[in-house]
Amino acid sequence: MSYKAMTKEELLNERAKAAAKYDELKSKGLKLDMSRGKPNVEQLDISMGMIGALSGHDLVGEEGVDCRNYGVLDGIIEAKRLLSAMIECPVDNIIIYGNSSLNVMYDTISRSMTHGVMGSTPWAKLDKVKFLCPVPGYDRHFAITEYFGIEMINVPMTSDGPDMDMVEELVSSDSAIKGIWCVPKYSNPSGITYSDETVRRFANLKPAAEDFRIYWDNAYCIHHLYEDKQDHILEILEECAKAGNPDMVFKFCSTSKVTFPGSGIAAISASKANLKFIRNQMKVQTIGHDKLNQLRHVKFFGDFNGMLEHMKKHAAIIRPKFEAVLDSLESELGGLDIARWTKPNGGYFISLDTMDGCAKRVVAMCKEAGVVMTAAGATFPYGKDPHDSNIRIAPTYPSTEELKQACEILVTCIKIASIDKLLENM
Amino acid sequence: MSYKAMTKEELLNERAKAAAKYDELKSKGLKLDMSRGKPNVEQLDISMGMIGALSGHDLVGEEGVDCRNYGVLDGIIEAKRLLSAMIECPVDNIIIYGNSSLNVMYDTISRSMTHGVMGSTPWAKLDKVKFLCPVPGYDRHFAITEYFGIEMINVPMTSDGPDMDMVEELVSSDSAIKGIWCVPKYSNPSGITYSDETVRRFANLKPAAEDFRIYWDNAYCIHHLYEDKQDHILEILEECAKAGNPDMVFKFCSTSKVTFPGSGIAAISASKANLKFIRNQMKVQTIGHDKLNQLRHVKFFGDFNGMLEHMKKHAAIIRPKFEAVLDSLESELGGLDIARWTKPNGGYFISLDTMDGCAKRVVAMCKEAGVVMTAAGATFPYGKDPHDSNIRIAPTYPSTEELKQACEILVTCIKIASIDKLLENM
Numbered sequence: 051m052s053y054k055a056m057t058k059e060e061l062l063n064e065r066a067k068a069a070a071k072y073d074e075l076k077s078k079g080l081k082l083d084m085s086r087g088k089p090n091v092e093q094l095d096i097s098m099g100m101i102g103a104l105s106g107h108d109l110v111g112e113e114g115v116d117c118r119n120y121g122v123l124d125g126i127i128e129a130k131r132l133l134s135a136m137i138e139c140p141v142d143n144i145i146i147y148g149n150s151s152l153n154v155m156y157d158t159i160s161r162s163m164t165h166g167v168m169g170s171t172p173w174a175k176l177d178k179v180k181f182l183c184p185v186p187g188y189d190r191h192f193a194i195t196e197y198f199g200i201e202m203i204n205v206p207m208t209s210d211g212p213d214m215d216m217v218e219e220l221v222s223s224d225s226a227i228k229g230i231w232c233v234p235k236y237s238n239p240s241g242i243t244y245s246d247e248t249v250r251r252f253a254n255l256k257p258a259a260e261d262f263r264i265y266w267d268n269a270y271c272i273h274h275l276y277e278d279k280q281d282h283i284l285e286i287l288e289e290c291a292k293a294g295n296p297d298m299v300f301k302f303c304s305t306s307k308v309t310f311p312g313s314g315i316a317a318i319s320a321s322k323a324n325l326k327f328i329r330n331q332m333k334v335q336t337i338g339h340d341k342l343n344q345l346r347h348v349k350f351f352g353d354f355n356g357m358l359e360h361m362k363k364h365a366a367i368i369r370p371k372f373e374a375v376l377d378s379l380e381s382e383l384g385g386l387d388i389a390r391w392t393k394p395n396g397g398y399f400i401s402l403d404t405m406d407g408c409a410k411r412v413v414a415m416c417k418e419a420g421v422v423m424t425a426a427g428a429t430f431p432y433g434k435d436p437h438d439s440n441i442r443i444a445p446t447y448p449s450t451e452e453l454k455q456a457c458e459i460l461v462t463c464i465k466i467a468s469i470d471k472l473l474e475n476m
Numbered sequence: 477m478s479y480k481a482m483t484k485e486e487l488l489n490e491r492a493k494a495a496a497k498y499d500e501l502k503s504k505g506l507k508l509d510m511s512r513g514k515p516n517v518e519q520l521d522i523s524m525g526m527i528g529a530l531s532g533h534d535l536v537g538e539e540g541v542d543c544r545n546y547g548v549l550d551g552i553i554e555a556k557r558l559l560s561a562m563i564e565c566p567v568d569n570i571i572i573y574g575n576s577s578l579n580v581m582y583d584t585i586s587r588s589m590t591h592g593v594m595g596s597t598p599w600a601k602l603d604k605v606k607f608l609c610p611v612p613g614y615d616r617h618f619a620i621t622e623y624f625g626i627e628m629i630n631v632p633m634t635s636d637g638p639d640m641d642m643v644e645e646l647v648s649s650d651s652a653i654k655g656i657w658c659v660p661k662y663s664n665p666s667g668i669t670y671s672d673e674t675v676r677r678f679a680n681l682k683p684a685a686e687d688f689r690i691y692w693d694n695a696y697c698i699h700h701l702y703e704d705k706q707d708h709i710l711e712i713l714e715e716c717a718k719a720g721n722p723d724m725v726f727k728f729c730s731t732s733k734v735t736f737p738g739s740g741i742a743a744i745s746a747s748k749a750n751l752k753f754i755r756n757q758m759k760v761q762t763i764g765h766d767k768l769n770q771l772r773h774v775k776f777f778g779d780f781n782g783m784l785e786h787m788k789k790h791a792a793i794i795r796p797k798f799e800a801v802l803d804s805l806e807s808e809l810g811g812l813d814i815a816r817w818t819k820p821n822g823g824y825f826i827s828l829d830t831m832d833g834c835a836k837r838v839v840a841m842c843k844e845a846g847v848v849m850t851a852a853g854a855t856f857p858y859g860k861d862p863h864d865s866n867i868r869i870a871p872t873y874p875s876t877e878e879l880k881q882a883c884e885i886l887v888t889c890i891k892i893a894s895i896d897k898l899l900e901n902m
Contacts, residue, residue: 086546094544101535101768105528118520120512120737148574149766156761163590164600164624174590174600190760197760198590311546313768334616334623335582340575342527342739343766 052387053468058476061469068465072419075459080420082456087238087398088447089307089364090371096363097309103350104342117341123332124325129315129344135354137268137303138285139319145328148339151304151316155265156194158300158318161331162228162261163198168297168327170261173198173228182220182230184212186401186429186440188238191231191267195431202431205230207237211244214251225258229265235283236270239401239429239442241394243281253289255298264290264299270397271303272361275369279395287319296321305347307364307398308357315344371445371453375400378457388468391443400443401429407438408467415463421456478813479894484902487895494891498845501885506846508882513664513824514873515733515790516797522789523735529776530768543767549758550751555741555770561780563694563729564711565745571754574765577730577742581691582620584726584744587757588654588687589624594723594753596687599624599654608646608656610638612827612855612866614664617657617693621857628857631656633663637670640677651684655691661709662696665827665855665868667820669707679715681724690716690725696823697729698787701795705821713745722747731773733790733824734783741770797871797879801826804883814894817869826869827855833864834893841889847882 053061109117111126125133125146134144147154163174173179180201183192187207195202203220205212211234221227232252234244244252252264266286274280290298297320305314318328351357376393379402383389391402404412409426416423424442427433443460445453479487535543537552551559551572560570573580589600599605606627609618613633621628629646631638637660647653658678660670670678678690692712700706716724723746731740744754777783802819805828809815817828830838835852842849850868853859869886871879 088546091542094542097544102528102531105531109527116517116520118523118736118739120514120732150762150764153762160586160590164586172600174598190763193760197757306546310544310768312764313544313766331623334619336576336579337616338576338738340739340766340769342736343769 052385053472054387058473061472065466065469068462068469072415072459072462072466075462076419078420080455080459082420082448082452083422084444084448084453084456085422085424086447087307087444089311090367090447090449092367093364093446094310096360096367097350100309100346100350103346107349109342109345111341111345115341117345120337122338122341123336124329125317125339126341126344128348132348132351132354132357133303133315133317134319136272136357137301137317137319138271139287139301142322143287143325144317144319145325145332146339146344147316147318149312149314149316149343150306151267151269151302152190154302154316154318155191155267158265159194159198159200161328165331167228167261167263168324176226178226180224180227182212182217182227183431184230184232185431186239186435186442187231188233188267189424189428191265192431195231200228203227204431204436207240207242209242211242211248214248218251218255221262222256222258227257228259228261229263231265231267233267233269234286235268235281236273236394236397238269238397239399239440241392241397241399241401243283246284249284249286249289253286253293253295253298255295257298262298266299266301268301268303269307272358273307273364273398274361274396275365275372276395277362277365281395287321291321297323300324308360309347309350313343315347368446370450371448372400374450374453375443375445375457378454378461382461383464386465386468389464398444398446400445402441402443403439404441404464405439405468405471408464408471409435409438409441411467412441412460412463415467416459419459419463421459423460478811479898480813484899487898491892491895494888494895498841498885498888498892501888502845504846506881506885508846508874508878509848510870510874510879510882511848511850512873513733513870515737516793516873516875518793519790519872520736522786522793523776526735526772526776529772533775535768535771537767537771541767543771546763548764548767549762550755551743551765552767552770554774558774558777558780558783559729559741559743560745562698562783563727563743563745564697565713565727568748569713569751570743570745571751571758572765572770573742573744575738575740575742575769576732577693577695577728578616580728580742580744581617581693584691585620585624585626587754591757593654593687593689594749602652604652606650606653608638608643608653609857610656610658611857612665612861612868613657614659614693615850615854617691618857621657629653630857630862633666633668635668637668637674640674644677644681647688648682648684653683654685654687655689657691657693659693659695660712661694661707662699662820662823664695664823665825665866667818667823667825667827669709672710675710675712675715679712679719679721679724681721683724688724692725692727694727694729695733698784699733699790699824700787700822701791701798702821703788703791707821713747717747723749726750734786735773735776739769741765741773794872796876797874798826800876800879801869801871801883804880804887808887809890812891812894815890824870824872826871828867828869829865830867830890831865831894831897834890834897835861835864835867837893838867838886838889841893842885845885845889847885849886
């Protein structure tokens, strides 16, 4: 029965039960963490073949480069082939970087601050630079734009992606808007995938700023949870080209959640004109990235099919964790009308919305009972969730048993906070 | 006999002999490269133990961190210990980065452009930023400052380091001067090491700019050529602290020329106040660098003594190459009074000075005869050697036999260019 349909007495009765439950759970002194999208040990173990992947191999790449020495600014061809299959672009439209796509995104913004985008005015010389931020979104994206003093504008997410009416209106009318952060597939945190119409509307934007770019962080492009339920997304680079906007997008990806986080390889994909401008910076910035680690990935996977097979192993490990969380939410909160949550087909997160004004309290109560959640507000620019309702759940790292315990605490906290909110308004 | 003491007839006679030699050498159609400071294959082979260094090991660091997963922003303690021994600083005064110290230097300048240095005005907001550049110096340093539009001022090198009278005068009088590029030990390209007095004068600078820093690229700190002739340098961080300037220096190092170039690990060392400011950026820029590669280095070397033993193997391989070049220069150019060159005890280069106005021609003639040298001028800001005299010789990559052939061509070209220059002025 919906809490919203209950009388005060019924609510007080529910609250007493929940409070008793909370005290009982709290007394267990648990220490659980559902805060970060971090692979678990079992997932790391399936990549152990990486450790010896280069042993006994010739370390000369197929284009004759000794991968042990200096040289090759933008990646060995084998690595380009592997990651361009992953990110869905021609091998000529990719640059391989070091261990972190976050670092590549940071670098992309930093370069724009000092050198503009393909010859535009450096953003540091402008009075105002703004970014659109679909919310809820990825806290580390927002941290980059905040660090560079870029004003962030919230754009609500729908089940098809960002509110494109709003995006179109803002991008076409304000030349200070230089970009939009997107996690287009199995979005962080909502898990939704942009619809074909959304991607086409992105590709057909008419930005007021010549140096406007879509920052397309395809972090979870092959991170399916199911073999039979997989989201698909239109390839944005090609759609932009078709729409006459070939230079309007930067795509990012990495193998951080494919092999070892922190020891993967990352890439940017964009038009050749964009990549040419980027290479002009890169040749000043570095002699080249770690080619042995590029080759290590290639030897470990063989080819993109090998990578896809590998992703099935990840899915088999984390699928039960997602399901444990979803089962718990459904069995404890289903029908109470106090929370909504997403049921993603991939990615690393479940996004949960409490009633307005409850998220911070829920997260604080969870913490008191030994469960660390992502800070409430973290999924919004400046850490400010205007509705104080969004909670990001990261199910991958804890064991399934731990997750069940953590969810028990989470749902109990949600019940208590929701009842108190309802009582306030009675 | 000195060319400068010769009559016109004698010079013409010498020229005819040299020209005949040049034609003979050119006709061999050689293809040799003495242009870049790049390890040779034999050097790479001594690090092959790196490839399997992690096999069979527990990948959890001594502080309990699973090096396969996210976490540890500024380096695992084992790597800090190893590189702080290398760069000579306490483990609390170091941050471990990714594969390239050049990238760390670029990043340091880039951050200063957008965020200043420890809270100073971002350089991008200033009308003018200047750097002092001891010359001849490292072309990639100059490329970074040029890329960011920083005006570069040449400071002549002496056998004790940069001309410190000039450095002191400029740094104390001009607040637009924000830094100086230094390769203090086995300098690139001269091979000289800064004297104790030079280091102390650096530490006691009284900069007009609060955000002035010494960019101390200790690229060759352990790159000795001899066991019995090793340069030593005062530790600048400590000297700066003693002088009341604890925050005035950034030190850089990497294992690029210790293990595998491009697959090494790099570090910055500075005061805790500087590192705190840098970490504030880093936490936005990345989740962390490649900890497995950090651990790989630690397992391969064991400890710093292992690294020093390893450097002896490098020395044994490249020492004969340096000696082949020096022998050739001495036997062919000694006493002619047309060129001077350095005889370094370590590092990767020999610096040669021709008579004024000859370097470009010599490098062009070498190229015509099949020998690629570093472009004349490259060792100066903007690629402009005001005397057109400096040539950087990089002896490490070619075989000793190739080096001998390349030097034969080089000395012949120097003879011809010098004679023509002398004849011009007769």
